[in-house]
Amino acid sequence: MENRRQAGIHKVASSKVPNTKTNVGINDISIKMQIDSGSDVNTITEDDFQRLRKEVSLVPTKARLYPYRYGYGSKAPLKLLGKFTASVSLKDVYDVADFYVVKGGSKSGSLLGCTTAVALGVLKIVNQVKTGKGASVQKKLKLNEVDKLIREFDEIFHGIGKMKGVKVKLHIDKTVAPVAQRHWRVPFHWREKLDKELERLEAAGVIETVDTATDWVSPLVITPKKGTDDIRMCVDMVQANKAIKRVRHVIPTIDELRQDMNGMKVFSKLDLNNGFHQLELDEESRYITTFSSHRGLARYCRLNFSTNSAPEVFHEELRKKLKGI
Numbered sequence: 001m002e003n004r005r006q007a008g009i010h011k012v013a014s015s016k017v018p019n020t021k022t023n024v025g026i027n028d029i030s031i032k033m034q035i036d037s038g039s040d041v042n043t044i045t046e047d048d049f050q051r052l053r054k055e056v057s058l059v060p061t062k063a064r065l066y067p068y069r070y071g072y073g074s075k076a077p078l079k080l081l082g083k084f085t086a087s088v089s090l091k092d093v094y095d096v097a098d099f100y101v102v103k104g105g106s107k108s109g110s111l112l113g114c115t116t117a118v119a120l121g122v123l124k125i126v127n128q129v130k131t132g133k134g135a136s137v138q139k140k141l142k143l144n145e146v147d148k149l150i151r152e153f154d155e156i157f158h159g160i161g162k163m164k165g166v167k168v169k170l171h172i173d174k175t176v177a178p179v180a181q182r183h184w185r186v187p188f189h190w191r192e193k194l195d196k197e198l199e200r201l202e203a204a205g206v207i208e209t210v211d212t213a214t215d216w217v218s219p220l221v222i223t224p225k226k227g228t229d230d231i232r233m234c235v236d237m238v239q240a241n242k243a244i245k246r247v248r249h250v251i252p253t254i255d256e257l258r259q260d261m262n263g264m265k266v267f268s269k270l271d272l273n274n275g276f277h278q279l280e281l282d283e284e285s286r287y288i289t290t291f292s293s294h295r296g297l298a299r300y301c302r303l304n305f306s307t308n309s310a311p312e313v314f315h316e317e318l319r320k321k322l323k324g325i
Contacts, residue, residue: 032110
């Protein structure tokens, strides 16, 4: 739809304004650009494009860009050689943007438009200004793709997720005699923090209270987290694990992963919050995860970090979900 778009490039020059030029990395090549809050698009002069010619692919464009002169829009559009899409970076911030190549360039040089300048953090926009009796003026900004995704799927960025359609069933050897271990007392100075952690896990659906008789009971182990005032809550599943049969799924080695990634150029990193807890436990398997605390008995509704088969089970379910991607 480029042929229908008319973008304005706004420019007000003065010898008294601060320097608004900055070096921007375009496909890792440094280009000095003028930060222009009034420009809807990014433009590159013909001279600057010569430095990028080997790094980008120029494609034809039907866009009509009009410079603003003498206070009003010019009737003559800029002469464009084409446009290209490239990565753009400033310090440690990265984005992907379109750039229009202007034949001959301009006195202002290459312009960094409003949207990209905001994405790179070199331009701050006040979205709302209140004056008088609460009157407000709002300026809407075009969101980049990351912001759109975060807003559209806001619910998955909070709390602990749960893998859809998966219920983990632990294979329990019935010939192993159940063990109800004695309760291990938690020091008083840690109990308040333990209370908060238990409440958090229960609110997230990770654990549930046990009010009935149970043959299996494991004790809690509390350790401080290094460098913080927080605690780490673990369940000593040594006895319970004797009855839980390992599922022998194969976990790849580092060498195998390196071989699979040989020749690849684009990588993503996925960090699952409390990964094991994102797998729901089948109700018939929950009883063996029962543990005791100063608040009473509770058991896990999600896969427990102390379960011996948890790493294989987690990796296998993740492999199934990512297969073919």
